[in-house]
Amino acid sequence: MILATSLETASRLQFALTAMYHWLFVPLTLGLSVLLGIFETKYYISKDEFWKKTTQFWSRIFAINFACGVATGIILEFEFGTNWSNYSWFVGDIFGAPLAIEGVFAFFMETTFFAVMYFGWNKVSKGFHLASTWLTALGTNLSAYWILAANSWMQYPVGTEFNPVTGRSEMVDFWSIVFSPMTLSKFSHTVMSGFLIAAIVVIAICAWYLLKKRDVEFSHKSIKYASVFGIISFVLLFISGDNAGYVVAKTQPMKLAAMEGLYEGQEGAPIVGVALLNPKKTYDNQEDPYLFNISIPYGLSLLANRSCSSFVPGIKDIIEGGYTYKDINGVEQTALSFEEKVKRGEMARRALNVYATFKDKKDNPSAQQALAEAKVYLDENFKYFGYGFLNKPEQTIPNVPITFYSFRVMIILGGYFFIFLILCWWFGKKKILEKYKWFLYLAIISVPLVYICGECGWIVAEVGRQPWTIQDLLPIKASVSGVSASNVYTTFIIFAVLFTVLLVAELKIAFNQIKKGPDGIKW
Amino acid sequence: MTTYHFLQLYWWAIVSILGALLVFLMFVQGGQTLLFGTAKNDAQKKILTTIFGHKWEITYTTLVTFGGAAFASFPLFYSTSFGGAYWLWILILLSFVIQAFSYEFRSKENNLLGTKVYDIFLLINGVAGTILIGVAVGSFVTGGNFMMDKMNITNVGSNIISYWTNDYKGIELIAVPANLLLGVVIFLCARTLGLLYTINQCEKIAGEDAEQLSQRAASRLIISGVAFVLFFVAFVVVLFLSTGYKVDVNSPLFNGIDGPIVAEKYAYLHTMLSIWPLAVVFLLGVVCVLIGLGRTILMGKGTFYLTGLGVILAVFAILLSLGWNDMSYFHSNTDINNSLTLYNSSSSLYTLKTMAYASIAVPFVIAYIAYIWKKMSAKKEI
Numbered sequence: 074m075i076l077a078t079s080l081e082t083a084s085r086l087q088f089a090l091t092a093m094y095h096w097l098f099v100p101l102t103l104g105l106s107v108l109l110g111i112f113e114t115k116y117y118i119s120k121d122e123f124w125k126k127t128t129q130f131w132s133r134i135f136a137i138n139f140a141c142g143v144a145t146g147i148i149l150e151f152e153f154g155t156n157w158s159n160y161s162w163f164v165g166d167i168f169g170a171p172l173a174i175e176g177v178f179a180f181f182m183e184t185t186f187f188a189v190m191y192f193g194w195n196k197v198s199k200g201f202h203l204a205s206t207w208l209t210a211l212g213t214n215l216s217a218y219w220i221l222a223a224n225s226w227m228q229y230p231v232g233t234e235f236n237p238v239t240g241r242s243e244m245v246d247f248w249s250i251v252f253s254p255m256t257l258s259k260f261s262h263t264v265m266s267g268f269l270i271a272a273i274v275v276i277a278i279c280a281w282y283l284l285k286k287r288d289v290e291f292s293h294k295s296i297k298y299a300s301v302f303g304i305i306s307f308v309l310l311f312i313s314g315d316n317a318g319y320v321v322a323k324t325q326p327m328k329l330a331a332m333e334g335l336y337e338g339q340e341g342a343p344i345v346g347v348a349l350l351n352p353k354k355t356y357d358n359q360e361d362p363y364l365f366n367i368s369i370p371y372g373l374s375l376l377a378n379r380s381c382s383s384f385v386p387g388i389k390d391i392i393e394g395g396y397t398y399k400d401i402n403g404v405e406q407t408a409l410s411f412e413e414k415v416k417r418g419e420m421a422r423r424a425l426n427v428y429a430t431f432k433d434k435k436d437n438p439s440a441q442q443a444l445a446e447a448k449v450y451l452d453e454n455f456k457y458f459g460y461g462f463l464n465k466p467e468q469t470i471p472n473v474p475i476t477f478y479s480f481r482v483m484i485i486l487g488g489y490f491f492i493f494l495i496l497c498w499w500f501g502k503k504k505i506l507e508k509y510k511w512f513l514y515l516a517i518i519s520v521p522l523v524y525i526c527g528e529c530g531w532i533v534a535e536v537g538r539q540p541w542t543i544q545d546l547l548p549i550k551a552s553v554s555g556v557s558a559s560n561v562y563t564t565f566i567i568f569a570v571l572f573t574v575l576l577v578a579e580l581k582i583a584f585n586q587i588k589k590g591p592d593g594i595k596w
Numbered sequence: 597m598t599t600y601h602f603l604q605l606y607w608w609a610i611v612s613i614l615g616a617l618l619v620f621l622m623f624v625q626g627g628q629t630l631l632f633g634t635a636k637n638d639a640q641k642k643i644l645t646t647i648f649g650h651k652w653e654i655t656y657t658t659l660v661t662f663g664g665a666a667f668a669s670f671p672l673f674y675s676t677s678f679g680g681a682y683w684l685w686i687l688i689l690l691s692f693v694i695q696a697f698s699y700e701f702r703s704k705e706n707n708l709l710g711t712k713v714y715d716i717f718l719l720i721n722g723v724a725g726t727i728l729i730g731v732a733v734g735s736f737v738t739g740g741n742f743m744m745d746k747m748n749i750t751n752v753g754s755n756i757i758s759y760w761t762n763d764y765k766g767i768e769l770i771a772v773p774a775n776l777l778l779g780v781v782i783f784l785c786a787r788t789l790g791l792l793y794t795i796n797q798c799e800k801i802a803g804e805d806a807e808q809l810s811q812r813a814a815s816r817l818i819i820s821g822v823a824f825v826l827f828f829v830a831f832v833v834v835l836f837l838s839t840g841y842k843v844d845v846n847s848p849l850f851n852g853i854d855g856p857i858v859a860e861k862y863a864y865l866h867t868m869l870s871i872w873p874l875a876v877v878f879l880l881g882v883v884c885v886l887i888g889l890g891r892t893i894l895m896g897k898g899t900f901y902l903t904g905l906g907v908i909l910a911v912f913a914i915l916l917s918l919g920w921n922d923m924s925y926f927h928s929n930t931d932i933n934n935s936l937t938l939y940n941s942s943s944s945l946y947t948l949k950t951m952a953y954a955s956i957a958v959p960f961v962i963a964y965i966a967y968i969w970k971k972m973s974a975k976k977e978i
Contacts, residue, residue, distance in 0.1 A: 136700055143656060144696035150663050151678060151689050158679025162757045163749060165671020166943040173668035174954050176661030181961050184653035185968050192650050196972055236944065239853065240746035240757075241671075243944040422750050429747030435849070462752055551749065554679035555759025564686050571693065578701055578708035585706040 083561035084156045084553045089535070090565060091148050093528055094572040098142035098579070100527055103217060103264055104271025104306070105135045106210035109190070110203075111298060117203045127291060128206070129194070130591035131275070134583060136191050141579050143184075145572065156561060158554035160542050167233050167244040168223050171251075175219030183212030217264055222256045227543050228534070229255035229324040235455045237425055237447045242546065254401060258320045259534075261313035265306045266527050269490060272303030273516075273523040276497055278587055280516035283507050288590050293501065300498040307491050314487070315376065321537075322377035322385070323401035325544060327469060328537035330388045331476040333373060334362050338386040338396065344372025347481065350474055356388045356466070388473075392466040409457075411466040414545075417454040418461030424450035459546045468548075471539040479532040486526040493519060598852070603948035604938040605920060607669035610955055612915035614662040615733070616908045619782060621655040622729070623904065624648045626783075626790025628695075628722035631715050634794075634812050639805040641715070642703075647797040648790070649699040650972060654965060656696060668951055672744070672941035673926060676758040680742045681735065681766025688728045695721035722790075723783060730782035734775030736918045737838055737864070739927040741768070744934040761930045774834050781831050784824035785907055791817045792892060792900040799898060800973070814896065821889040828885075828910075835914070836865040841924040843937045857924055857935045867921040874913045874920075881909030 109132055116124030150172060154161050161168075189197060189205035197205070226232075231253050232246035244250065276299050279292035322329045329335075334350050335342065348366040371381040378385070378399070386408065390396050394410030409417070424447040431440035451458075463469065493515065500506045506513065538544060542552040627648040635641040667674040678685050694717040701707045702714035744758035762768065769775050791813045798810035840863025843855045850856070860866065868875045884906025888899035919925040919938055927935035942948065 137704075140697045140700040143653070144693045147656070147660055147663075147696070148689055148693060150660060150667075151685060153667065154663075154674040154678025155682050155685050155689075156679070158675040158759075159749065159755065159757050161667065161675040161679065162671050162746065165667055165674060166947045169664065169668030169671055169674070169943065170947055170951055170954075173661070173664035173951060176657070176664040177954060177957055177961060180657050180660060181965065184657045185965050188650060188653060188972060189968060193972060201971075239944070240749055244947045244950070247946075247950045422752075425747070426750035429750055432747070462755075551755045553756075554682065555756040556679070556682045556765060557763075560682060560765060567686075567690070571690070574708070575697060578697070581706045581708050582701060582704045585704065 079558040080553055080556070080561065081549050083558045083565060085549065087156060087561055087565045087568065088149075088152055090569055090572070091145060091152060092531065092535070094576065095142065095145040095149055096528060096531055097524060097576065098138045098145060099217075100267035100270040100524075101138045101274055102135055102142055102213055103267030104269070104302070105131060105138075105275070106206075106213045107268065108271055108275065108299065108302060109135060110207045110210045111302070113203050113206045117199055123290070123294075126591045127295065130291075130586075131295075132191060132206075133586050134274075134278075136187075137579055137583050137586070139187060141575055144575065148568065156554050156556070157542070157552050160547065160552035163241050163547055163552070164230075164233075164543060166241060167226060167230075167250065170244065170247070171219045171223040171226075175216055179212050179216035179219060181212075182208055183216055186212060214264055217267070218260050221260045221263055222251050222253075224534075225253060225255040225259045226250050227541075228259070228538060229253055229320070230543050230546055235421075235451050235458065237428055237444055237451055240425070240429070242543075254316075254320045255324060258313055258317040262310060262317045263530075265310035265313055266530060268306035269303055269310055270523050270527055272299045272306060272494070273490065273519050275299035276303070277516045277520045280506075280513040281587070282590065284510065284513045286507075288592070291591050293504070293506070296497065296501045296506065300494055300501055303490075303494040304498060307487075307494060310487070311491075318376045319379070320401065323399075325538065326386055326398075327388065327391050328471065328476070328533075329373075329377060330386065330391060331471045331473045331537050332480040332533060334473055334477045335373070335385065335387040336362050336389050338384055338390040340374070340384045341371050341382050342373035342377075342385040343368035343370045344376060345477075345481070347485075348477075350477055352474075356392060356470060388470055392469065411460070411469060414457045414460040415463060417457040418459060418463075420461075421447075421451050421454040421458050422461035456545060459541060459543070459548050459551070462548045462551050463540070468540055471537050476533055476537045479529040479536070483526050483529040483533060486522055486529075490519070490523065490526070600852075600945045600948070601939070603945065603952060604942045606952060607665075607942065607948055608919040608925075608938055609916060610958070611662065611665050611669060612912055612919070614658060614665055615915050616912035618655070618658045618662055618729075619785060619911045620789065620904045620908045621651075621658050622726055622782070622786040623789030623793050623900075624652050624655045624786075625695075625722040625726050626786030626788065627793060628718040628790070629787050630790060630794060630813070630816075632719055634816060635809065636812075637805070639803075640809045643798070643801060643806055643809055644794065645699060645702065645718075647794065651969075652695060652699055654969075656692070659692065669943055669948060670936075670938070670941045671943060672746075672758070673936055676742055676744055676936060676941075677732070677735070677740065677926060680758060680760035681732070681740060681769060682760070683764070684728065684732055684766030684769055688725065688732060691721050691725040691728060694718075695725070722786070726783040726786045727776075727779035728770075730779030731770050731772075731775040733782075733915075734772065734778035735769050736925050737778075737835060737840075738769075738772050738774050739841075739929040739935075740766075741930050742928050742934065743930055744928065744936070758934075774831075774838075777827065777831050777834060781824070781827045784820060784827055788817065788820045788824045788889070789900065789904055789907065791820055792888070792898070792903055795892065796898045796900040797973070814892070817889075818893055821893060825886070825889065832914075836862060836868070838862075838864060840864050840867070841927040841932060841935055842922045843924065843935075843939055845922055852939065854940050857927070857932045857937075859932070863923060864917050867917045867923060868913070871917075871921060874916055877909050878913035878917075881906045881911070881913060884909065 112128040186205040186208040190209050232249035233242045234245045236243045276296050279296045282288040282292040333345055346367045349364040351360050351364050354360045354362045373385050374383045375381050386396055392411045394408040396408050400406050428443040428447045431443050540548045635644050698714040698717040702711050741761045746757055748755050748757050794813040795810050798806040839859050839861050841857050842860050844858045847856050885903050888903030891897045891899045924935035924937045
């Protein structure tokens, strides 16, 4: 069976669609769950009914998103099997464990205590309810940790070895996967982006109340907490983003090059602020990569190597190899060319193929000999295994415009949110929010922008990893299921319609709840 | 027995207990089928959506964890069944996805589709979701049309490890009588448990609507409960008379992972009899179900938990018998030697061991869920 390119495209589209819808619902729950904990703690300490009402109002918004997040989340989990069956076997030994542990340790905690938080106001004591709210927040964020650990492993596959007998990668070091630098940076960056989204959404809803001159006390107090929460989240988001950039530079240099539109590497490389990419640019022509470009000198070298004068490889360098670099453990290495990586990947794959052929023929002595040889080749070359499926250097380059522009949008919007949050906190502190109507409108406009910002982050992470499902080990084309593209396109359309209906219904209900306000919620 | 094989058996047991809990917890789905017909007015519908709406997340989470555990411990099953029987699993997914938001959305104003549409979604989930899950599990006994070769990953042009050999992609499994029979059993089981739970919960709710609902549930229980027992017996007869497939661990070709697959008449019955504790658990489960249903139908006593325990025990024993004793738990009807066994489909020793440590938390999780369940069921305000 020869896989058509359209199957890969269809499978990617379907997964991207599900993941992007999932990320419309989940981030709010990550941050809002913590804000709920804070509001309810205020209620528990002060015994002021105002804080109870505040908690109840925001928990209603949380619940609407929670249901949608759960609905899209289960599809993601099952799509690994339905659409990525080769992937599921090839790395299920490693990738499945975080998913299972997430279910046992986090998802049960989240859903069980969510039920108490949402339905239990009149059924459990105040202390028990408060504990349930915090446990919901813990479960929600712990759940994100395990999922992001699994995703991080796809970006930086540590703690694994290839077993030629079973024909798959196997886990050899659980803790190195759970606490890899990629996992830690991705978790902190992703969760903080969820916190930022929650802060912006809370501020925007309250801004609308202030524009309508209603629920003023509720809005002022919610904004006060949300803006401080947002500023703290932003600072952590910035730090974790810087760290994520460093880890990407060390583990996925091609992704970093695509993020920057950097074709020719240089020492003391600048980081691009704003630019227009030249559509005629390819890795092997002499065109200028940018039509227009404003850069910050030395920024990229500083981000990638913590040194202003260091060399950052471009797309061409990564394909041609030959430059020296320090890996994430600080060990100096010489980069291999694409051709060399393909050669090594093919050696590993062919050695395995010889073993498989003898095994199929039930020629046991020859199979054992081939296995011993395959082990030697695999030990030396497995880290380039995926290159054995590729034949053109262009195949290793992710979509540069999508990665580049998504990264810029994310960064520029991030900067905007910092200024916005500082202003919000300041205006709130001076009790002059109502005086600046433009700012209240800006707050409302910020809601779609913060979601665009979050989605762009995921686009950078996932499109930038192409053509790999698992960095350097397994390309997309070797990961998909044996279904036809038409089957996948059909389910794509079904899911697209379903998710869109779900989103519209969710928004209509949420708007209605917001219109009712904290006083209109009945429990 | 090697440590590796012990862990393979252990993880099959964990997946089986999750599967058994899932079947029990699908009483929520069963309860949803009462929205049309049993509930006669909006107040009664509200009672049903309140009592079942406070529990749907646990069923859902169990399904997600079941999927995660199956992926982590037997990735080749995940790859072969999900990737092969594509449409069956997509339909199962869709039938569960529409449940997730229906409870939250149905009673809200301005909910786009209207309450009735969300109630229909809940009904679809209650009927189609349970039947399709039964069909999927039924294919463990009847097999699937697939080919599997792990070493295909080494072929650049033809690298699919496992694939379905017909174009129906799993839809045809619905037409296999034994699969459909199990589907109906799971549906009737869910509905019976849903009725029992309705009776159980209506006792705690004051008012005429709750009383009427309880009475109607009790009268419907007679048909549903009896049908469940009859269809269940029919499935057990089919199961015990079926030819099963086993890996021949005594063959010189068996290497601890792969080996020749051989057919064995009455293999599931043999497994149940050769591992006698399984038979005991199974019979105990059946007795609990019969006593539970009998007490409710004949004496009018609420026995949701006793019947539920019976369902868990019986399903647990059946699921164990599908995989233990060297059985092929998912055989290939295209080429029997491509069948899945615990030996050839499991994760590595290291992964199974790591997850075994994690599984120590399972009793703790079950304990806090039970505690919360009890606490949240204490009072009812509808």
